[in-house]
Amino acid sequence: xxxxxxxxxxxxxxxxxCTVLFSIGIIxxxxxxxxxxxxxxxxxxxxxxxxxxASYAAHSGNAEGQIMVFFIxxxxxxxxxxxxxxxxxxxxxxxxxxxxxxxxxxx
Amino acid sequence: xxxxxxxILLSVASVVGALMVxxxxxxxxxxxxxxxxxxxxxxxxxxxxxxxxxxxxxIVYSGAIMVLFLFVVMMMNLNKDNEPQKSDMAxxxxxxxxxxxxxxxVALSKAFVTNNTGLVAVSDIGLVSNLGKILFDKYVFPFxxxxxxxxxxxxxxxxxxxxxxxxx
Numbered sequence: 398x399x400x401x402x403x404x405x406x407x408x409x410x411x412x413x414x415c416t417v418l419f420s421i422g423i424i425x426x427x428x429x430x431x432x433x434x435x436x437x438x439x440x441x442x443x444x445x446x447x448x449x450x451a452s453y454a455a456h457s458g459n460a461e462g463q464i465m466v467f468f469i470x471x472x473x474x475x476x477x478x479x480x481x482x483x484x485x486x487x488x489x490x491x492x493x494x495x496x497x498x499x500x501x502x503x504x
Numbered sequence: 505x506x507x508x509x510x511x512i513l514l515s516v517a518s519v520v521g522a523l524m525v526x527x528x529x530x531x532x533x534x535x536x537x538x539x540x541x542x543x544x545x546x547x548x549x550x551x552x553x554x555x556x557x558x559x560x561x562x563i564v565y566s567g568a569i570m571v572l573f574l575f576v577v578m579m580m581n582l583n584k585d586n587e588p589q590k591s592d593m594a595x596x597x598x599x600x601x602x603x604x605x606x607x608x609x610v611a612l613s614k615a616f617v618t619n620n621t622g623l624v625a626v627s628d629i630g631l632v633s634n635l636g637k638i639l640f641d642k643y644v645f646p647f648x649x650x651x652x653x654x655x656x657x658x659x660x661x662x663x664x665x666x667x668x669x670x671x672x
Contacts, residue, residue, distance in 0.1 A: 405551075405552065405553070406507065406508065406511045406551065409613075410511065410515075411548075412613050413610065413613070414515050414518070414519075414548075416606060416609045416610055416613065417519055417606060418518065418519065418522055418541075419609075420602045420603070420605050420606035420609070421519070421522040421523060421525075421526060421602065422522070423601065423602045423605055424526055424598055424599055424601070424602030424603075425525060425526035427594075427597070427598030427601055427602065428526055428527075428590065428595055428598040428599070429526070429590075430588040430589065430590050431531060431582070431587060431588060433531055433534075433573065433576060433577060433580075433582075434525070434526075434531060434534055436573075437525055437534060437535070437538050437573065438525065438526065440538070440565075440569070441522055441525060441538065441541065444541070444542065444545050444565070447545075448545055448548055448549070451548075451549060451552050451554050451557060452548075452552055454552075454554070454629075455552040455553055455554060455629075455630070458629060459629070460629040460630070460634055460635055460638055461638060461642075461643075463554055463556075463557050463629070463630060463635060464635065464638055464639055464643050466554075466557055467557070467560070467635075467639070468643075468646060468650060470560065470561070470564055470565075471650045471653065471654070472650075472653070473569075474564055474568065474569060474654075474657075475653050475654060475656075475657035476657075477569050477572060477573075478572065478657050478658065478660075478661045479657055479660055479661055479664070481572055481573070481576050481661075482660065482661040482664040482665045483664060484576065485576060485579070485580075485664075485665050486664055486665060488580055493588070494580060494582060494587075494588065495588040496588075497588070
């Protein structure tokens with residue numbers, strides 16, 4: 398068993414940290430044209446939200462928040478598997494990783 | 505005191521890793537920096553007394569998801585030369601949008617500041633026995649539904665990437 402001896406950091410520090418990580422994820426989604434990088438930045442945003450939920454769960458002494466983090470991880474794993482399968486399919490058809498090659502889908 | 509130092513080190517490492525994910529040109533380097541960020545987030549989970557969550561995070565993200573990313577990146581044979589880049593104007597607007605979002609969220613968070621400085625008495629909530637009791641008692645139905653989600657995701661990924669012989 399891992400020993401449990403540490404005090405918790407103030408909640409506001411986690412709030413700021415998770416906001417910064419989420420904003421970096423948003424910048425990445427808008428900044429990159431490589432669709433693998435875009436999916437990675439979406440993962441970054443999901444992790445920021447997970448960390449915030451876990452910090453609130455720890456500060457309120459409630460374990461159900463951690464269960465919620467588990468379910469978000471489950472959905473994130475399924476989302477990555479499907480998303481990367483779609484990306485491989487698009488790469489096979491268009492021969493590029495440029496996300497703007499998908500603009501031909503419009504009308 | 506030592507807790508604050510560990511927290512600051514982990515936070516700096518995770519933010520720097522996240523920034524390098526966005527601004528690094530080489531996609532392989534992006535994946536490696538994202539693995540660094542995920543490890544520091546696992547460290548944050550341990551700081552939050554969520555030990556089982558930290559282990560699951562390392563196994564799922566660093567072990568499964570990032571290996572999947574690395575396989576896809578290697579399969580597509582990406583390198584710095586054929587990396588598509590946005591125009592400077594679009595990059596500037598992206599950074600501006602993210603920065604404004606950050607400023608507005610931080611300003612908004614001042615509205616509900618909690619002076620919750622920790623020292624929670626119940627500190628064994630993150631251990632596997634406690635979480636397992638809750639997961640298999642109260643949340644057993646979402647747990648089973650998530651297995652259905654995984655099966656469909658697995659089958660969907662296989663069906664999507666299978667080569668269709670009638671198309672070729």
